[in-house]
Every structure is written in C-alpha cells, then in structure tokens.
C-alpha cells in the first residue's frame with residue numbers, strides 16, 4: 001500500500017520473496033537478470049493499474065460484446081544500463097508501448113548524473129512515461145531523467161524502481177511532486193559512496209557480469 005500518495009512500496013509476497021534472492025550476494029548474473037525481469041513484471045502490474053481505458057466493441061465468434069483498449073500511448077524509458085533488464089517485462093504487460101532509452105551514468109566522484117544517450121524526437125509521442133531503473137539512490141539520475149521527459153512534453157510520468165533510498169525518494173518528491181514512485185523496497189540509507197544500504201550492490205554490474 002502507498003505510504004504516501006506519491007510512494008508505492010509493494011507488499012506482495014511474490015515480490016518480497018524474489019527481492020531477498022535478488023539481494024543475496026551469491027545470486028549469479030543469470031538468476032539476477034531473471035529476478036529483475038520477474039519483479040519488474042509484478043511492479044509493472046501494480047504501477048499500471050490506473051491506466052485509462054476506452055470502451056470498444058468486440059465481435060466474438062458468437063456475438064458483439066464490450067471490451068477495453070488502452071486510452072493512452074505509453075512510453076517506457078529505461079535508464080541505461082541497468083534499466084534495460086526491466087524493459088521486457090513491461091513490454092509483456094503492454095506490448096504496444098514505445099521504448100525510449102536514456103543514457104545516464106553517475107559520476108563516481110561527484111555522484112552527479114552524466115547524460116550520454118538521448119534520441120527523443122522533438123515532439124512528444126506518448127502520454128504516459130514510465131522511467132525504469134532498478135536503483136533510486138541519490139535521485140540525481142531520476143530527477144535528470146524526469147527533467148528531460150518534462151522538457152519533451154510528457155504529461156504523466158511514473159518512476160519504477162526495484163530498490164529506493166529515502167534520500168532519492170525525497171529528492172524526486174521535492175523536485176517533482178507530481179511523479180509517483182513504485183518500488184519493491186524502501187531501504188535504510190545511502191553509504192558514503194552513494195550506494196543503497198542494505199541494497200543489492202551495483203545493479204548494472206550484477207546484471208551484466210561486469211563487477212570486477
């Protein structure tokens with residue numbers, strides 16, 4: 001249930017069970033990727049529950065009946081690299097979604113986001129954007145992504161994270177109170193290197209086997 005209207009922390013047993021395995025340092029990259037996808041699917045199911053629908057008529061083999069179709073164009077915005085692992089689950093939920101990758105990495109020294117990939121066209125092509133990123137730490141990457149999408153003209157923006165830190169939630173809420181955050185866990189705090197505690201380590205490295 002949402003702790004505040006802008007923060008939804010999943011309490012679903014399937015999410016909580018999978019999250020513990022995701023955090024475990026013994027979980028290898030293959031299993032880690034599977035879990036990122038599975039938890040993303042469950043979070044997506046919750047994050048998209050209020051998506052507006054239009055009523056339509058459907059001809060079954062027997063008769064005409066009423067049905068529904070999405071009323072909005074949905075844009076999935078994975079933050080490279082780590083957000084890539086969340087995309088397929090969301091495409092399973094809403095296959096018609098557009099996927100707009102945004103490249104942002106965190107400068108390890110300053111912890112400030114650096115943008116390196118953005119192919120958004122001049123005019124917005126979606127109504128709702130879902131920013132996909134496993135980790136919301138200082139909130140620097142998230143607020144930068146939200147600013148890019150607002151400048152683009154996106155009207156509704158939601159964040160979907162696997163793990164959020166209180167510092168990141170506060171930063172997003174202060175800068176963008178209209179953006180709701182959906183996550184699987186709200187962790188305790190950041191350490192002095194900007195890592196979420198207890199967290200899961202580096203989400204990109206653990207997915208792609210690059211943590212040396």
Ligand code: PRP
Nearest residue numbers: 080081082105106137138139140141204
């Ligand atoms: C991680 C993560 C977020 C960011 C969160 O990406 O996936 O994008 O850090 O930190 P913040 O809230 O303090 O900005 P990282 O910069 O490590 O890049 P990567 O996905 O390429 O590994």
Ligand code: URA
Nearest residue numbers: 137195196201202203
């Ligand atoms: N990025 C990560 O991948 N992990 C953290 O704990 C913080 C930022």
